[in-house]
Amino acid sequence: MDVAVLGAGIVGSSVAAHLAMRGVRTALIDRREPGRETSFGNAGLIEPSGVVPLGFPRDPAVLVKAVLGTLPQVNLHLSALPALAPFLWRYWRQSSQAGRRRSAAALFPLLSRAVAAHRELLDKAGAGHLLHPTGFYRLYRSPRTFEHHFAFESQVEASYGFSYQIMSPDEVAAREPAIRPVYHKAVWWKDSVAVRSPGEAVTAIAGLAARQGAALLRGDARTLSRSGGGFRVETAEGEVEADTVVVALGPWSTDLTEQFGLRLPFAVKRGYHMHFEPGGGAMLTTPLVDIDGGYFLAPMPRGLRLTTGVEFARRDAPPTPVQIARTRPMASELVPLGAALDPEPWLGRRPCLPDSLPVIGRLKRAENVVLAFGHQHLGLTMGPITGRLVADIITGAAPVVDPEPYRPERFA
Numbered sequence: 001m002d003v004a005v006l007g008a009g010i011v012g013s014s015v016a017a018h019l020a021m022r023g024v025r026t027a028l029i030d031r032r033e034p035g036r037e038t039s040f041g042n043a044g045l046i047e048p049s050g051v052v053p054l055g056f057p058r059d060p061a062v063l064v065k066a067v068l069g070t071l072p073q074v075n076l077h078l079s080a081l082p083a084l085a086p087f088l089w090r091y092w093r094q095s096s097q098a099g100r101r102r103s104a105a106a107l108f109p110l111l112s113r114a115v116a117a118h119r120e121l122l123d124k125a126g127a128g129h130l131l132h133p134t135g136f137y138r139l140y141r142s143p144r145t146f147e148h149h150f151a152f153e154s155q156v157e158a159s160y161g162f163s164y165q166i167m168s169p170d171e172v173a174a175r176e177p178a179i180r181p182v183y184h185k186a187v188w189w190k191d192s193v194a195v196r197s198p199g200e201a202v203t204a205i206a207g208l209a210a211r212q213g214a215a216l217l218r219g220d221a222r223t224l225s226r227s228g229g230g231f232r233v234e235t236a237e238g239e240v241e242a243d244t245v246v247v248a249l250g251p252w253s254t255d256l257t258e259q260f261g262l263r264l265p266f267a268v269k270r271g272y273h274m275h276f277e278p279g280g281g282a283m284l285t286t287p288l289v290d291i292d293g294g295y296f297l298a299p300m301p302r303g304l305r306l307t308t309g310v311e312f313a314r315r316d317a318p319p320t321p322v323q324i325a326r327t328r329p330m331a332s333e334l335v336p337l338g339a340a341l342d343p344e345p346w347l348g349r350r351p352c353l354p355d356s357l358p359v360i361g362r363l364k365r366a367e368n369v370v371l372a373f374g375h376q377h378l379g380l381t382m383g384p385i386t387g388r389l390v391a392d393i394i395t396g397a398a399p400v401v402d403p404e405p406y407r408p409e410r411f412a
């Protein structure tokens, strides 16, 4: 093979599809079926306007509540603090308004191309029907939160030209009878596109890669070893040799990067989902985030998917889905929810760097290793455009966006 892509989430599958479409001999290797991990259970929103990354809370009152476990938005495993401290310290420093503006400027080139990049791959894969250009609502229960959010996040997002409309609860109800008027105001961000069934979208993109000639293989990326000038990986179908390797293992990527001598201030922000039967007569058609309530609600083929905010914990610690219990009553008040449809909550892990930018590019000390991970809360959004950028880097084409802000060694 020319290239072995390790990890078949939205990022790795998109890399493999772009490489295969250019005639590069590609193996896409995962220990599971494509798109069964983080890319499976997210909220399904392609959110180009989400340029301002979520910041670490700086208000001491909010921090105290987070430690006491009384916030719906955040859950913290105190026992994980020593391990998370190097990440949290840098994340806290990057969370100033100036830091978040810098990250916004660096994310914009990827985010502004995200919808077109999804369309290109999903149309070619025959799965364009998964895309629903509904936009999404941000709902604010309290006037204070609305004003606070509008003074910075929304204002920066609007300055990039994304379109939005401030709406009263009655105006929203006229479009979406399922949403009850139990809040102060909504902002409808219109450029976002909902993916109904993100796992299916990844399956389709991996299928496109296969139709273009990529080999889809089962194997453990941790068996990677040097072989001559290239690499060897063990798979269920036998050993694969490749000149170049792409690390696209999402939250598991650092299992491999440390063997190349790269230490990153990396952490995961865990999150859960649970599906509910629609409780009232009307079905929600536009996804929404309840900013004060700390959850996201999205219509999916299985029902209404409630996803939670951030849990700071060790990646592999046992699940503690307390945020589902904390947010469910508020979600039911807003949109009638019926019975829970999953036997237990799904747990996912958002792969994060402190500046909320992904790591994309060749390793300086091992040029035939390309990294593509760390897409934080927006990995579904940025997966396909990352795939194109990585294919540009590997084939030597003019890069679709300047990869400089995402270079792997930026924390050294």
Ligand SMILES: Cc1cc2nc3c(=O)[nH]c(=O)nc-3n(C[C@H](O)[C@H](O)[C@H](O)COP(=O)(O)OP(=O)(O)OC[C@H]3O[C@@H](n4cnc5c(N)ncnc54)[C@H](O)[C@@H]3O)c2cc1C
Pocket (backbone or CB within 6 Å): 006, 007, 008, 009, 010, 011, 012, 029, 030, 031, 032, 033, 034, 035, 036, 037, 038, 039, 040, 041, 042, 043, 044, 045, 046, 047, 219, 220, 221, 222, 248, 249, 250, 251, 252, 269, 270, 271, 272, 273, 307, 308, 347, 348, 349, 350, 351, 372, 373, 374, 375, 376, 377, 378, 379, 380, 381, 382
């Ligand atoms: C609750 C929640 C809601 C979210 N909502 C959104 C949203 O609305 N919009 C958005 O853009 N993003 C959202 N995200 C973020 C997004 O889901 C992630 O950023 C994205 O899925 C990461 O994709 P990935 O391909 O890097 O990782 P993954 O999808 O995790 O893929 C990594 C792959 O590597 C494989 N792997 C791991 N270890 C090995 C190994 N040793 N050998 C072989 N294979 C291995 C795994 O099986 C997996 O298939 C959300 C995340 C969560 C948790």
